[in-house]
Amino acid sequence: xxxxxxxxxxxxxxxxxxxxxxxxxxxxxxxxxxxxxxxxxxxxxxxxxxxxxxxxxxxxxxxxxxxxxxxxxxxxxxxxxxxxxxxxxxxxxxxxxxxxxxxxxxxxxxxxxxxxxxxxxxxxxxxxxxxxxxxxxxxxxxxxxxxxxxxxxxxxxxxxxxxxxxxxxxxxxxxxxxxxxxxxxxxxxxx
Amino acid sequence: xxxxxxxxxxxxxxxxxxxxxxxxxxxxxxxxxxxxxxxxxxxxxxxxxxxxxxxxxxxxxxxxxxxxxxxxxxxxxxxxxxxxxxxxxxxxxxxxxxxxxxxxxxxxxxxxxxxxxxxxxxxxxxxxxxxxxxxxxxxxxxxxx
Numbered sequence: 030x031x032x033x034x035x036x037x038x039x040x041x042x043x044x045x046x047x048x049x050x051x052x053x054x055x056x057x058x059x060x061x062x063x064x065x066x067x068x069x070x071x072x073x074x075x076x077x078x079x080x081x082x083x084x085x086x087x088x089x090x091x092x093x094x095x096x097x098x099x100x101x102x103x104x105x106x107x108x109x110x111x112x113x114x115x116x117x118x119x120x121x122x123x124x125x126x127x128x129x130x131x132x133x134x135x136x137x138x139x140x141x142x143x144x145x146x147x148x149x150x151x152x153x154x155x156x157x158x159x160x161x162x163x164x165x166x167x168x169x170x171x172x173x174x175x176x177x178x179x180x181x182x183x184x185x186x187x188x189x190x191x192x193x194x195x196x197x198x199x200x201x202x203x204x205x206x207x208x209x210x211x212x213x214x215x216x217x218x219x220x
Numbered sequence: 221x222x223x224x225x226x227x228x229x230x231x232x233x234x235x236x237x238x239x240x241x242x243x244x245x246x247x248x249x250x251x252x253x254x255x256x257x258x259x260x261x262x263x264x265x266x267x268x269x270x271x272x273x274x275x276x277x278x279x280x281x282x283x284x285x286x287x288x289x290x291x292x293x294x295x296x297x298x299x300x301x302x303x304x305x306x307x308x309x310x311x312x313x314x315x316x317x318x319x320x321x322x323x324x325x326x327x328x329x330x331x332x333x334x335x336x337x338x339x340x341x342x343x344x345x346x347x348x349x350x351x352x353x354x355x356x357x358x359x360x361x362x363x364x365x
Contacts, residue, residue: 035328035360038282041316159317164364165328 037162043075043170045108046154047120050174050203054154057169057218061154068120069112072193076107077155077170104172104200104212106155109193113183115140121177121194124149148176153198161217168217173203173210223324224361227285228273230320230327231357235269237320238311244304245269253294255346264348265296267304274354283361288335293351298340301351305338312355325363332357 045068052064061067081102085094110121115128115138127141153172160168181194202211228251235241235249248254248268254261255268262268269291276288291308295301315332336354343350 031325031363031365033364035283035362035364036317038284038330038360040330040358165317165319 033164036164039157039160039162041157041159042071043155043157043160045069045071045075045106045110046156047151048154050150050152052152054152054169054171057216058167061156065154066116066120066125069110069114069117072109072111072191074108075155078103078105078107080105102212104175105178106153106170106172106198108196108198110196111191111193113192113194118194120151121181121196148178150174150176150201151198153200160215161219163217163219166218166220168215170213170215172198172200172213173206175200224283224285225322225324225327225359225363227287227327227357227359227361228271228289229322230329230359231287231289231332231355232271233322234315234318234320234329234332235271235308235311238307241304241307241311244300244307253292253346255294264294264346265300267293267295267300269293269304271355276356284330284358285361286358287356289355289357291353291355294343294346294348295350296348298349298351301349302338305351305353308355309334319364320359326365328360328364330358330360 046061046065047068048064048066055061081099083097083099086096088095110117116125119125119128119140123144129139131137131139153175155170156167157169158167175198177196178199179195179197181196183192183194185192200212204211232249236247245267248262248266249271251271253268253270255264272290274288274290277286279286293301293304312333318329320327320329333356334353335356338351338353340349341352
């Protein structure tokens with residue numbers, strides 16, 4: 030008997046797009062439009078984390094915890110970027126406008142290494158072509174505001190592995206969003 | 221009789237559905253090559269693909285088949301066999317989660333990836349070199365609507 034249960038298991042890497050905060054997100058089955066930049070080829074696993082440890086409160090009357098609270102929470106997306114155009118490298122470090130082109134000769138592009146006191150904020154779209162657990166449909170994670178909160182160490186060597194930026198994108202609260210959506214949403218197509 | 225969907229059939233049907241691969245092998249993809257058969261068999265130097273089960277990882281908890289498949293590409297010319305290898309590798313790059321129609325129902329194939337680099341070997345019976353490599357394919361055991 031046919032069942033949709035096989036679709037409930039999700040596989041496949043997610044494609045990473047970034048845009049300025051406030052950029053409209055595409056519909057889940059639409060191509061990301063102007064303003065969205067494909068962040069380039071990624072490697073190995075991408076890991077989405079729903080962070081925020083729960084604290085348990087005890088009293089003298091019972092052995093077990095009486096209450097649980099979550100004082101802080103964090104939403105992060107960790108991935109390894111290997112498509113290192115200076116524009117993408119710059120987006121992870123700070124801002125794409127920090128790439129300066131020069132006609133030369135020789136023609137060059139220059140990337141400023143100073144990251145600055147205030148990290149640049151982005152909106153991030155993680156698109157999965159098979160991210161829907163309800164059928165053969167796409168889905169996407171939407172994070173409205175966040176920063177690249179990491180210290181990447183691109184490693185250059187003869188063999189074994191290409192240079193990569195280990196990126197950790199951390200969502201910030203976007204207070205203009207609807208209640209419960211301030212840190213982002215996961216939206217999937219169902220039919 | 222209640223059986224899980226045929227995982228090897230799902231992979232073969234998936235490859236048969238690719239137009240570019242069909243242009244190279246003309247539908248000659250099977251679990252055992254058909255060269256040398258008396259009627260309707262394959263004839264060298266035509267290119268043909270033999271895909272055989274080669275163990276894999278048993279999935280005890282979930283209704284999925286995680287197969288290791290031995291792929292042998294026979295051809296009168298090695299470069300034609302390599303061309304088929306190149307197309308199959310391209311397919312593994314393009315393949316996300318797909319649905320394949322099999323005899324007993326539609327199977328979800330979660331992924332099909334290369335599991336080895338290619339080797340060029342020699343088949344003494346057919347007197348041709350052939351390209352050997354391995355694929356990993358994961359298919360669901362239950363059919364989807």
